Amino acid sequence: MIALQNRDARREALLAAADAVVQRDGASASMAAIAAEAGITKPILYRHFGAKGGLYAALAERHTDRLLDALVVTLTAGGPPRERVHRTIDTYLAVIEAEPQVYRFLVQSEEAALAHGQVRGFVRRLQELLAAGIAHELGLDPVDLRAAVWAAGIVGMVQAAGDRWLETRDCERQELSALLTELLWGAYGVAAG
Amino acid sequence: MIALQNRDARREALLAAADAVVQRDGASASMAAIAAEAGITKPILYRHFGAKGGLYAALAERHTDRLLDALVVTLTAGGPPRERVHRTIDTYLAVIEAEPQVYRFLVQSEEAALAHGQVRGFVRRLQELLAAGIAHELGLDPVDLRAAVWAAGIVGMVQAAGDRWLETRDCERQELSALLTELLWGAYGVAAG
């Protein structure tokens, strides 16, 4: 039975079409639009992905895996902690700069976050990844409260600043990542006293 | 003409009904459900608020004004900067703890954020408020890039950590606000080296 082989290829093609539509229309892409982009009709989409959440989950997984891999690379690279953090923040910003529509889809779309109950939200996975890194670096238990809270806070910090930057574009990317690294290293506390 | 007087009272009643439905059903409250809660039908809602975004904007404004007022009070209170920041974070957490549904509505609802193009998103207003505070405290220009970026980052940090905490509830509120204040004062940088 060669159907299974074609099935996977088809699934990839459908995901590519969905990706194109999301990049064009934003997170409000409708199933009919995605089906039209792929040159087919809605029921085929539903046969492949179940509900809309399934498609969104599969779509999100592709991008999150890519981004998380890139972040792991920079996070686990050598060098002093501060430079490593700076490079990691910059990597994140570079990705959201290159594909803002995809990024908005990952972060804002409720469907992607609540998808299938299986693929957790992109932000959640990022927090967990960073929490593990922090716990390892500080010699804490992997499920330490401090590591988890700080990871969530740092992810939110970079994400919110990145959101704002995508809309204002009022500085160079390097400058933004430098400012955030400073903030993370206590520059605000020092300046405020 | 006493209609105008009644109009405002009616508007308040409708907002109260919408508030009740949102608190019960979350951000996915439908216009029909809100109308039913108020004992009327949909077109009346639309006559008062235009589109759904208008209602959501009005609803958001109520809560944001209350919350922003509370935050301004703690932010502008006396005391050393670190204690002030700690108290402000704790105020924010207390509010989202007391009314998580309202909070989710304010932060997650796209309608509230994009509402009418007029009432900007709650998060945006919070960022601007904090940016002004930081710029004032550090003696910077009110539109200084550093203040804007840091404000956005800090708001995102507290919000993300608060989100996570609402779901896990794995510590006391005071502990969480203390951890976030530490992070803001550079504890992570110090620990990481």
Add this chain to the structure above:
DNA sequence: CCTGACTGTTACCGGCGGTAACAGTGGTCG
């Protein structure tokens, strides 16, 4: 040639946001 699995379609369902068009009601004028 018939059966059955697979791929594809059309046509529908219920629910949503939003609106048009009409019905009741009570003041204000000639």
Add this chain to the structure above:
DNA sequence: CGACCACTGTTACCGCCGGTAACAGTCAGG
């Protein structure tokens, strides 16, 4: 008094969405 008018309220509809049932073509294997 009746004609008018502004206002409040309703029902009934539109188009779009996510999701699905039911049917049509195609092709392998007995």
